[in-house]
Amino acid sequence: MLSERQLFILQVLIDDYIQHVEPVGSRTISKREDVHFSPATIRNELADLEDLGFLEKTHTSSGRIPSEKGYRFYVDHLLSPTILTTADIFNIQALFNEKLEETERIFEQSAKILSELTNYTSIILGPEAIETTLKHIQLIPLGSQQAVAIFVTSTGHVENRHVILPEGIAPEEIEKLVNILNEKLAGVPLAELHKKIRDELNVVFRKYLKNHQQASLFIDDIFKWSNKDKVFFGGKTKMLYQPEFRDVEKVRILLDALEEKTVIEQLLTANNDGITVTIGQENQVEAVKNCSLIKASYSFHGKHIGTISLIGPTRMEYKRVIGLLDTISKEFTNLFNARF
Amino acid sequence: MLSERQLFILQVLIDDYIQHVEPVGSRTISKREDVHFSPATIRNELADLEDLGFLEKTHTSSGRIPSEKGYRFYVDHLLSPTILTTADIFNIQALFNEKLEETERIFEQSAKILSELTNYTSIILGPEAIETTLKHIQLIPLGSQQAVAIFVTSTGHVENRHVILPEGIAPEEIEKLVNILNEKLAGVPLAELHKKIRDELNVVFRKYLKNHQQASLFIDDIFKWSNKDKVFFGGKTKMLYQPEFRDVEKVRILLDALEEKTVIEQLLTANNDGITVTIGQENQVEAVKNCSLIKASYSFHGKHIGTISLIGPTRMEYKRVIGLLDTISKEFTNLFNARF
């Protein structure tokens, strides 16, 4: 077990390193007002903390930097998230008070502001199809052959896709078809649409529609649901400001990885409530092993529907960031539950 | 006027520099098979070309690199766009043959492939509101207070926004309202919607709707048209591969600039037909003054509706890129005109 003093020194050191990004030496720590022991004493403690695996040296005679284990300990035991500053609160309030016309805009804006406030890259995963339900379907013809199918979900999200109208089907038939779809499918979770159609609706079609076979194929076409998650990035270039990414090569690897859908999925799938911090090697994705990821989930009717996260160097301003993310994710939850 | 030999040397030098990104010396040029004069001769020619402003030196005893004037000359007079390779053609064909469900997808995909093929960052400006017309409006209630307004344009683009329903307005009234809107506004260019409503529709509302004042306000709300252009990026990180962006600072400035909507507007507004090449300082935007921008526009019913462009270092593979962009922009034009 760590002594009171060791805890204190560890905390001071990590705080200092997070701020200055330079190995911290015993003298630096001893110079603080609230430190009443000599550099030599601190050196002894530092050596012990290093033996325990919480600290590292960049070379034999350098100061110490936190190891990943050190950060882990820091996050788990030494961290009291700072109260948000009034400026932060003001910004967040402004964000959520703004009248946002498009649902997507709120994600875009949040991602942007979050990265602006923290100087890290933010990634927001929009509502997953799984938990939202269908509100309304509309089919709008563009020409004789083409049409746009529009889906509105319970969260106010609008999805659209082009479809090719089957030849020789009368407009009235199509209208009837859409009416049936709306009647039968409203309120059904998006993920279950296809199943529901196959299991229950074919019967109905057979009953009401003349050309039911063709209609059936057509519907299959519409509902080939591309279950793509909506991912919103904010401040992708923020990492370029971090000294640990002064090397273009590193930035490239990271940014390229973030373009991969599989990577995003792997990183951001919410596995539990509240806030999760993943530090360095703890991340499953190779390119992110020198980063930390902070993830918060928001929910709708008590179920996770998306995540909000920040990615930055392992040396992250955990204190501030955790508070921020917590607040914003709660606002998200409120927003969704209040609106719809 | 430049002599035959000067033209030749200039071309060879620029080609070589574009490929190897190293100052080119007289000896390098003389080593080519098709060069039958000595390094000394070439040195004299190079000195002349430098005096004329087509070439520069990085320091007194270095080889030459093209100046921006040099590139300009190269692009204007020395360039015969290379025929696309079969691989390129194959890729483009595949892109346009793919059945793209969402209109947006084709932009996303094109941007991606374009940057993949060229290794530069691509920017595609989606159809501008100005030239497209309204096809259909739909208002879908989400709750008692909320609704989603959906706009479908003649190019199959779908726009949506949240609106707050005015209190105490009956559903039938709203339905009537939407019907009027569709009847009167279908075919009107998006940019003129608001004007048209003010000038012509208020009269109609007064006639048919009970609560016309409230409806009027409501409609104003819906049509507060956020005339935001749709911008699609491809391969934003591609520039990290370019040696001229080995400096993180430079990348940051450029990438940050590209986030600014005003910058994108300034850069990409199409001012004329065909392909435009803007080299270095010719660009109006500060952050892009060490880049080249190649821009092609595509059209719908003979009018520009958007642009496709590539941004990269001034040392760009103009030859290849121009051919590619030309092909793709033409395919875009075809696509839009064939589909709708």
Added chain:
DNA sequence: GTTAGCACTCCGAAAGAGTGAGTGCTAAAT
């Protein structure tokens, strides 16, 4: 247990030397 003192380590900046690719100029060759 704490601290002063001291030898030791290693990084990083600065200075110097050597190399090579390239130039410009002059004078000879074509």
Added chain:
DNA sequence: ATTTAGCACTCACTCTTTCGGAGTGCTAAC
């Protein structure tokens, strides 16, 4: 009148070397 060979010169780069400073670990005294 061009073209070319020859040569002195320039400058970026790379390697060493040097040197100061920040930091450590250890020992012995407090």
